[in-house]
Amino acid sequence: MPEEAGEQLGLRTLEDISALILQSHDLQETLDNIVNLVAKRMSSDVCSIYLLEEDGETLRLHATRGLSRLSVGITMKISEGLTGLVVEQRGVVATDNAPRHPRYKYFRKTKEEKVLSFLGVPFFERDTPMGVLVIQNREARTFTPQEISAVSTIAWQISSIVSNAKLLDSVRKKEEERAFFAAEVDRLKKSGVLKEGGRPARKSPSSAALTGIGISPGFALGKVSILHHRGPTEEAVLERVRPRAEELNMFQQALEKARIHTIYMEKRMGEILSEADAAIFHSHLMILEDRGFIAKITALIEEGLGAHRAVNQVVEAYVSAFARMEDPYLRERSADMEDIGRRICDALNGHSKHRERLREERIIVARELLPSDLAIMDHGKVIGIATEKGNQNAHSAIMARALGIPAVFGVEGLLQRVGVRSEVVVDGNSGCVYVNPDQSVKQEYVRLQGEFDQKQRALEEIRDLPAQTPDGCTVSLLANIGLLSDLKVAHLHGAEGVGLYRTEFPFMTRSSLPTRQVQASVYRKVLEGFPDLPVHIRTLDIGGDKGLSYFPHPKEDNPFLGWRSMRLSLDREDILREQLAAILIASASGKCNLMFPMISGVDEVRRIKAILSQVKDELTREGRSFDPEIGFGVMVELPAAILVIDMLVREVDYVSIGTNDLIQYTLACDRNNPRVRKWYDPYHPAVLHSIKKVADAAAGAGKPASLCGEMAGEPINAVLLMGLGLRCFSLSAPNIPKVKEAVRRVSLQKAREIGDRVLAMESAQSIREYLEAAQRELGL
Secondary structure, three states: OOHHHHHHHHHHHHHHHHHHHHHOOOHHHHHHHHHHHHHHHOOOOEEEEEEEOOOOOEEEEEEEEOOOHHHOOOEEEOOOHHHHHHHHHOOOEEEOOHHHOOOOOOOHHHOOOOOOEEEEEEEEEOOEEEEEEEEEEOOOOOOOHHHHHHHHHHHHHHHHHHHHHHHHHHHHHHHHHHHHHHHHHHHHHHHOOOOOOOOOOOOOOOOOOOEOEEEEOOEEEEEEEEEOOOOHHHHHHHOOOOOHHHHHHHHHHHHHHHHHHHHHHHHHHHHHOOHHHHHHHHHHHHHHOOHHHHHHHHHHHHOOOOHHHHHHHHHHHHHHHHHOOOOHHHHOHHHHHHHHHHHHHHHHHOOOOOOEOOOOOEEEEEOOOOHHHHHOEOOOOEEEEEEOOOOOOOHHHHHHHHHOOOEEEOOOOHHHHOOOOOEEEEEOOOOEEEEOOOHHHHHHHHHHHHHHHHHHHHHHHOOOOOOEOOOOOEOEEEEEEOOOOHHHHHHHOOOOOEEEEEOHHHHHOOOOOOOHHHHHHHHHHHHHHOOOOEEEEEOOOOEOOEOOOOOOOOOOOOHHHOOOHHHHHHHOHHHHHHHHHHHHHHHHHOEEEEEEOOOOOHHHHHHHHHHHHHHHHHHHHOOOOOOOOOEEEEEEOOHHHHHOHHHHHHHOOEEEEEHHHHHHHHOOOOOOOOOOHHHOOOOOHHHHHHHHHHHHHHHHHOOOEEEEOHHHHOHHHHHHHHHOOOOEEEEEHHHHHHHHHHHHHOOHHHHHHHHHHHHOOOOHHHHHHHHHHHHHHHOO
16 A cells, blocks of 8 residues: 555544544444444455453453454453454554464454454553454455554544543443442331431541642742632522523534634644643543533433533533542543533533733632633733642643643642732742741742842843853854744743754654644744754654554563664654655755764664655655755764764764763663662763764764753753863753853863863762862852
8 A cells, every 4th residue: 555545544534433433322333333444444354443351461352344243242361362462562463374373363253264464453541551453354465554554543543432432431330330329228218227317527628737739840929819610500500491492502502612612722722832731622622522421411401401500410420420530630530521511601601711811910829720721811920820629630730830830739728718818929849838928938939039030130141142152162052842832932041043853742742643744834833933043853752761652662671772763763664754754845944954863873874864865856756845955963872873973973964962862871771760860970981981082073074063961951061061072052941041151151271171180080979079169169
């Protein structure tokens, strides 16, 4: 199947699956319709969907097209057969001769003895296997990478359907259990077995210390704005019930308005932050379009309830059911249901939520902050948030962190202590909230704020000045970014371009592999954000600690030494080619540079060059324009690359040292493992001599060398690296001002003296002690 056909198969089939969801009445009907559709589109003799049971060890066949109808319901252990192997490996299994595969097992009820080819793709929920989508053919068939990619995307769609259905089914079961026990209690009371009795009094909440959960770091001191939510139950009691047809019509109109408002909030948050943050509202939209949710409300209206009361009754049932769940993530879905219910009720009552306009900076205080509350606020005037309810898993907590607003949630008795004239301190670091603090507390926070502001002003004064040493050496300070919202932060701190644009986020925030058009539009925005300044776009670096929910990845004992980064891209050329095409299409919008991660030698570079040349030829034939002089660089992160650096620099336009991985691989130390964290040391002589070797090789070849990673973010480290021969750093944007200040204060001659002294030392400890003393001496 050609690449374009594979892409069209995925997109067209996904659109039709979305339509099937709306036409189907339950999960089983949806799965039956999906296997019929996929079998037809894939020209396969068999398409089956297996779901993993709660024990995590048993697969059950739930739907099939092509196998015996009697086979639906059969089970197998994940240790059995090819389908079980898919779950065990957490990755794709494909063969054109299944009976000869060592894991093949014949299940008599399926009558699949005439089936030769097999393709199994797993699907997941939050990294936990949920099931397997299986494609089979009677004839031998080799599945192309494009077909496997299309089926993987379809499998991801199935995972969201099954996840949503299971969630709603758990609510239904809870409702049935509650109804059963209520009936049983009534029966026992009537039979005299259970006597009437009062319930023990509930303990009143503590009103002592105003402490909660630190949600978003930072602190704020200021006046409050108390957020009051309307009480929906009062309006539900007072409403006048209209004729049934009119109530149903009102509900359908309100539902449509709620959907439109949800789409608006998704778009607004996507523009302010990222599509990942805006996905909160996409999940709301899925519930607003859920047939079961809508059917429950319409059924109550048919029974004679008003639309307002019907909505509240159904939403309250969902809220109660979610609140009782053990999983903290699912428990927090109760706030989302409450938010959705309030949105429908607002539309029913003619209330429209407009963006909250604050006249001055305020700290928002509320019983609970819902995602829609935060989406419509004037974020420039909100300096802090404090609420009685909520925790780290709340969607509003995720949004507060993304917006950088100091926040504390879960403060019991907060509203009883706060009035409209109150003054409040919110400390998002410690989780403390001070209401009408005494003078000593205020003075301490004012002092901290003053010190911070003073430092910021000093740094702002040099924001637009060059990072130049007193003896005339200029250093380039670029930003590492991953989200479009990072562009604003980079400009704010005086970045001179982008030294590392991590392209994983546009892949991670979507439900399927983005097309070249989608990718190109994102890359174009990054380039346009820094006109006439260099932007280095790193190709996809997944694996290790980064995965894609829709891209099956095999389980590996040591993923950081496994199928990741450039190795994965070269094995999946279809993904690499699409990304290269997208970057080239966008390249005309700025000074674009390609950067390839985890390179170990010249062979990889030459293969990448050949693929890039083919993609350029393809775009030329299509009449697409691109920058023919686009920069070609590699990241130096592996000891192997250090050892052959003299050969590598001859093949590329520039090199960039990735210190995070370089330290990890040089010292054989997983930086995310707390047990060995102490061995992860940027001052190890082996690391520093490796950096020096790369800087010297690049200088000898007349090629630029940069360094990106956490190491460059500390001023004394930047001085040291300058002394080792580097003249370009890419770092987290907020660290740029203090590094620039250090560069402007320390001469190149002094930096070289520090570099030479360090290279002569034999231990990391002695290097650290020397640099600490130098830092004090230089006043950094």
